[in-house]
Amino acid sequence: MATTALGHRAHAAAGHAEPTGIWSWITTVDHKRIGILYGTTAFMFFLMGGIEALLLRIQLGSPDNTFLSPTTYNELFTMHGTTMIFLAIMPISAAFFNFIIPLQIGARDVAFPRLNAFSYWVFLMGGLFLNVSWLFGAAPDTGWFGYANLTSRQYSPGINVDFWLFGLQILGVASLAAAVNFFTTVLNLRAPGMRLMRMPIFTWMSFITQVLLLLAFPVITVALILLMFDRFFGTNFYVPSGGGDPLLWQHLFWIFGHPEVYILILPAFGIISEILPVFSRKPLFGYAAMVFSGIFIAFLGFGVWSHHMFATGMGPIADTYFSLVTMLIAIPTGVKIFNWLGTAWGGSIQYKTPMYFALGFIAMFIIGGLSGVMHASPPADLQQTDTYFVVAHFHYVMFGGSIFGLVAGAYYWWPKMFGRVLNERLGKWHFWLMLIGFNVTFFPMHILGLNGMPRRVYTYPAGLGFETLNLLETIGAFILASSFAVFLYNIYRTWRGPRNAPADPWNGATLEWSIPSPPQEWNFAEVPVVHGRDPLWEAKRERSGPLPEPARVSGEGIHLPNPSYWPLVTALGLTAMMAGVMLIHHLGPWGILAGGAIMLFGIFNWVFEPAG
């Protein structure tokens, strides 16, 4: 697209030709291209996680089924959870952070473009690292939560847990690097006039997500380090026979894990808070309350981790505290839900696909939220722990919440990303198939769970009354899968169609709709000046009509960062170093040293190359 325009652009210090083809993607530091890389990679992993789920559902479709062995079943549910959380929902959110945040705040790129590329490459390596385990027939099999002491050498002697441990450690580096980058970007790169309380709500929720990432990921990093020392170097942190405490893992994991839940949902909150006003033709109801309830949810998110551990017997004081604080989260969440309803209330609602998914999000998320409040009560939770009721709950918030929100975002921003509006009719097919398939799959799990069907068990005997609902769920899972087949077909069809999306197909309110679709490499030929919360609507009101289609400009004289392959080299070195630790009993220190040397080589070249 921009190649002709780039031909005119004088390159500042580098003086070399603009890379083309695949090399241009390997060396890119453009936040929009990195966003697309994040999105496509994460969507591939999402499809993998979905196929894993379908295999699980086939196994559970009938009693005493032998379609999967218990071992394979364990591997599949572990990889399904790990993939969906770390390789699908988080990086699809990151795709939107990358593509949308700089456009919404009126910036030309993120604060550290090469660090941004590094985050993507590390994420890719981490995802591959985890999934390479399939080729060795040793996929992780201890659940995405990896409870001690199941993960100890004694109970998991194979390399399965090692793939999980080092894979997550690599992915943590990607998340932390990206969080530092976006935290700085949002604070520092806002266009003139864009005060914090004028920021678009998606940028706000993403910003809060970065804070959660910054504070939650170090904790899982240490928890994994301790596990690594237990497994490789003979310490006993989680080993009771050596004086250690397996519950320490649960505490550390959930101190990370509960904020992680908000890391997964807050970006979706932000997305639908963008979509509802635009398709209701009304400003967001209670903007400030939305911002502060987001902050409040994030804050409380660090004080509720032990509600994942009521069954461990912490005693009445801890149970009471964690129960109360957990219920408290219903307040800011309720504020959000009522504000979403207030936004749509009395609006001139445009029934477009993004709006369908946004409304679907509200309905599904309320169901997931309500069962969440049920778990907050320890006596109720003791009945529900380790049953399908919990599986139903977190799929209603993670799929009914996060995925509905992310798909809404995909339909909403697709024209901005690719210059093509996705087909409306197929989009609505996608929505109805997804809504029906989702509910047919997951609603019966509430009933099965309350009837006592345990989770994480590879089969169930006939005659317990579980057969019908399980078969129904399996059928639902295939309906759900078919909705994504429709989505893929929609993408394919749109791809073959003309690239003719206008800059502002939805009558948007925020800055990303003021520039061509897709944006040119420098985003804004002139840095915009912001006077309010809905800058585009204000501009349209002043003109008493739509804005003229922005022209594509040559970009002569606009200063852009140089492309670089050193982020990739550094990411490779980091991954090699982690693999070196994993193979330390085979390679000695040499694997670590080689990987570390590559990483240092990458860092030094990165630091001393002209950044442009």
Place this chain on the structure above:
Amino acid sequence: MSDHAAHAAAAHPDTATGIDSRKLAIWTFIGSECLFFATLISNYLVHKETWLTGPGPFPHEAWTSPAGKVFEPIIEIPLVTLGTALLLFSSLFVVLALANAQRGNRRGLLLWLGCTLLCGLFFVGMQVYEFTHFVHKGLTLKTNLFGGSFFVLTGFHGTHVSIGVLWLFTLWILAWRGKLTADKSLNLEIAALYWHFVDVVWVVIFPVVYLIK
């Protein structure tokens, strides 16, 4: 924008907060690192009550093995106090180095940055000696939970110090070649922020591990 103008813009950050992005990023990173060390220190404290049942040696208590072998308290406070003092002084030295860098005084910069480096190197050397000494006295990662949490906590702190030494040494070489000029003193300021943080963490670790029984 010409190259010259680009450099001028870099020297006077035109950001929404007025803070240079790299400086804001290192502060952000430091905030994240606080949780990293908080978790490691918590891990040490959590095990503090339970490790006394296991085999010795222990930091502050003598221990007699069932076979009758006596292990004296293993911690050597004087040596580590010296290391701690030098690490704290190195924070002062790096401030002096930065002041010289900002004034464009290359000799002062080289001197004080060199002092910082020597202190850092002494600290790392002290830790290497201490670790070796402990292993000779029979304390390894595997011996007991004190060994495990001690080596992991101080080891990760030592790794941070070593990275700081490598970072500051790179800057010292640049200064020596005359490339760390006044307009680039921010490069040193960012490294110094990291260095101060590593010091401050030690200010917490030192009493927790060495002084509190």
